[in-house]
Amino acid sequence: MFELQEVCKSYxxxxxxxxxxxxxxxxxxxxxxxxxxxxxGSGKSTLLSVLGxxxxxxxxxxxxxxxxxxxxxxxxxTSFRRERIGFVFQTFNLVPYLTALENxxxxxxxxxxxxxxxxxxxETLLERVGLGERLHHKPSELSTGQQQRVALARTLANDPxxxxxxxxxxxxxxxxxxxxxxxxxxxxxxxxxxxxxxHDTFVADRAKRIFHLADGAITExxxxxxLRVA
Amino acid sequence: MNIKKIAWKELWERPTAMITSLLAIAxxxxxxxxxxxxxVFSEQEVKHQLSELGANxxxxxxxxxxxxxxxxxxxxxxxxxxxxxxxxLANLAGVEKLSPKLCTSVKVxxxxxxxxxxxxxSEMNTQAWQSVGMFAKKNKHEGCTKASTGVVDTSPEALAxxxxxxxxxxxxxxxxxxxxxxxxxxxxxxxxxxGTQFKVRAVLxxxxxxxxxxxxxxxxxxxxxxxxxxxxxxxxVMGCCEDAAGGLVPQLKALLPDAKxxxxxxxxxxxxxVNRLLAKSSIFVLGVLVLVGGATVASSTSANVRExxxxxGTLMALGATPNLILRLFLLKATWLGLAGGIGGALAGxxxxxxxxxxxxxxxxSPLPSLAAIAVTAxxxxxxxxxxxxxxxxxxxxxxxxxxxx
Numbered sequence: 001m002f003e004l005q006e007v008c009k010s011y012x013x014x015x016x017x018x019x020x021x022x023x024x025x026x027x028x029x030x031x032x033x034x035x036x037x038x039x040x041g042s043g044k045s046t047l048l049s050v051l052g053x054x055x056x057x058x059x060x061x062x063x064x065x066x067x068x069x070x071x072x073x074x075x076x077x078t079s080f081r082r083e084r085i086g087f088v089f090q091t092f093n094l095v096p097y098l099t100a101l102e103n104x105x106x107x108x109x110x111x112x113x114x115x116x117x118x119x120x121x122x123e124t125l126l127e128r129v130g131l132g133e134r135l136h137h138k139p140s141e142l143s144t145g146q147q148q149r150v151a152l153a154r155t156l157a158n159d160p161x162x163x164x165x166x167x168x169x170x171x172x173x174x175x176x177x178x179x180x181x182x183x184x185x186x187x188x189x190x191x192x193x194x195x196x197x198x199h200d201t202f203v204a205d206r207a208k209r210i211f212h213l214a215d216g217a218i219t220e221x222x223x224x225x226x227l228r229v230a
Numbered sequence: 231m232n233i234k235k236i237a238w239k240e241l242w243e244r245p246t247a248m249i250t251s252l253l254a255i256a257x258x259x260x261x262x263x264x265x266x267x268x269x270v271f272s273e274q275e276v277k278h279q280l281s282e283l284g285a286n287x288x289x290x291x292x293x294x295x296x297x298x299x300x301x302x303x304x305x306x307x308x309x310x311x312x313x314x315x316x317x318x319l320a321n322l323a324g325v326e327k328l329s330p331k332l333c334t335s336v337k338v339x340x341x342x343x344x345x346x347x348x349x350x351x352s353e354m355n356t357q358a359w360q361s362v363g364m365f366a367k368k369n370k371h372e373g374c375t376k377a378s379t380g381v382v383d384t385s386p387e388a389l390a391x392x393x394x395x396x397x398x399x400x401x402x403x404x405x406x407x408x409x410x411x412x413x414x415x416x417x418x419x420x421x422x423x424x425g426t427q428f429k430v431r432a433v434l435x436x437x438x439x440x441x442x443x444x445x446x447x448x449x450x451x452x453x454x455x456x457x458x459x460x461x462x463x464x465x466x467v468m469g470c471c472e473d474a475a476g477g478l479v480p481q482l483k484a485l486l487p488d489a490k491x492x493x494x495x496x497x498x499x500x501x502x503x504v505n506r507l508l509a510k511s512s513i514f515v516l517g518v519l520v521l522v523g524g525a526t527v528a529s530s531t532s533a534n535v536r537e538x539x540x541x542x543g544t545l546m547a548l549g550a551t552p553n554l555i556l557r558l559f560l561l562k563a564t565w566l567g568l569a570g571g572i573g574g575a576l577a578g579x580x581x582x583x584x585x586x587x588x589x590x591x592x593x594x595s596p597l598p599s600l601a602a603i604a605v606t607a608x609x610x611x612x613x614x615x616x617x618x619x620x621x622x623x624x625x626x627x628x629x630x631x632x633x634x635x
Contacts, residue, residue, distance in 0.1 A: 045629070054627070055628075074552070075551055078549055078550070079549065082548065083549075087548070089544070091540075096541075098231075098239060102231055102235075102239075105231035106231060106236075108231070109231040109232055110548055118231055154548075
């Protein structure tokens with residue numbers, strides 16, 4: 001279970017303090033599929049960074065499966081993140097000089113798997129996302145939809161129980177967007193916890209719960225239209 | 231996938247930056263290795279000359295130039311042969327041997343070689359000493375530092391090391407190693423010089439000096455063939471030890487005011503000065519290597535870190551530790567340092583081998599220890615230069631992976 005307890009975070013820019021998150025609390029049960037919606041500048045990236053163990057908050061706690069992430073030393077936090085959390089980025093963030101196969105191998109290498117196991121697992125994942133014929137293509141040789149699928153395969157490399165997605169369909173055409181959202185549904189059905197940060201209500205509506213983020217505060221929670229319909 | 235593969239692929243992704251850094255390091259190492267090689271061998275040659283010839287003095291025509299001891303007699307000018315008797319008459323303490331020489335150019339096997347007329351010591355002893363009746367009263371150098379073995383090497387090959395020959399017939403020659411090799415001459419062969427037939431008495435062992443390109447004949451035969459009269463190009467005075475040589479110089483200058491009297495120390499003085507300059511230059515080049523090479527690598531690595539901020543943030547988000555990021559950049563720097571160092575060292579050695587004989591008149595051979603030091607220096611400079619940018623990369627905020635470009 002993911003839990004934020006009164007987390008706050010500010011930045012100082014040119015002598016002025018900017019509050020990105022203020023006393024925010026959030027609980028995401030295991031296996032949940034939630035969306036956090038907010039306008040540009042509302043603190044979505046800050047929230048994701050804090051949830052992902054990459055940005056130490058000024059106050060409060062972040063708990064994942066009862067472990068306080070920011071009480072861990074940096075090295076332990078890094079390995080904790082590697083094992084438990086997968087990231088999906090808006091701009092895919094693929095390494096441009098590595099092939100699709102090599103990009104998917106990165107988390108496996110960081111987890112310490114030997115080369116041959118990395119290769120087998122990476123190939124399986126790419127075949128799962130429909131890119132079995134594109135293993136040795138670099139990102140520049142793939143369409144945006146294909147790049148995002150490579151990024152998804154990379155996210156799943158270490159089989160993380162939690163997936164944090166930052167505007168995962170922001171740069172995609174409608175067809176590719178549908179593919180990604182269908183994939184999230186599939187992962188959710190398999191038991192993974194998914195948290196999507198987006199300003200797109202269409203994407204948010206695919207989630208089971210929606211949180212609203214405005215001016216650094218998680219202000220309300222609503223059920224998605226799927227649940228309302230149900 | 232492993233750290234080496236990531237670093238290697240990234241290196242080739244930006245070939246221009248890689249080549250720039252490589253060149254900056256390699257050029258500095260090339261210059262350093264080349265200069266040091268030439269300096270080392272030049273210093274060795276000077277030391278060798280001083281140790282072999284430290285007790286020798288040359289009496290030369292006044293206009294003779296001093297480039298190299300071994301070719302000091304090939305100067306175009308001449309002295310009267312009677313200066314030999316003058317020196318002998320003076321009975322100076324510490325004079326062990328005298329060797330008057332006359333040099334001229336002659337063609338052997340279609341190539342120009344130096345024909346050097348030398349007076350055999352047996353004739354010197356017989357004629358000169360008897361004529362002045364001083365043989366029994368040779369003036370010994372008191373406190374001479376050289377132990378006398380009393381053994382005289384009469385083989386013609388001794389000319390190469392002792393610079394005198396005991397016996398040489400009027401129509402016999404001794405051939406330098408290079409001349410023998412190019413003309414396939416051996417002991418017992420015949421040779422025609424100035425229309426006169428000579429017999430090859432011996433072939434000298436290689437000396438690495440201009441003597442390898444000479445043919446040695448009897449002094450008086452050469453004087454007759456060249457119709458030069460009783461003149462010599464130089465008179466080599468062998469002192470019994472360096473101390474004696476030091477004392478002989480002013481005496482000889484007083485005795486022969488119209489001649490130039492030089493010791494090997496004076497001859498090599500210019501070379502010693504050049505060696506000092508080269509040694510200082512190599513320190514300067516090392517400084518340039520550190521500054522220019524280091525600055526290029528530091529700048530290139532910093533630019534690389536800036537270009538890859540998002541990539542670094544992503545790697546950290548995926549689980550890369552700061553230590554791994556640091557190692558990634560330092561691994562690249564290691565490869566650049568090694569490649570630049572090794573490439574530069576090899577180029578420097580080739581340059582030194584090719585240019586050594588022309589710049590310093592020395593034969594240069596590779597010195598692995600010197601090359602290893604240069605490679606180590608290049609590697610050290612590269613790693614130090616890359617360390618701070620690499621450290622800043624390792625300290626990057628992983629949140630950069632969420633930021634738009």
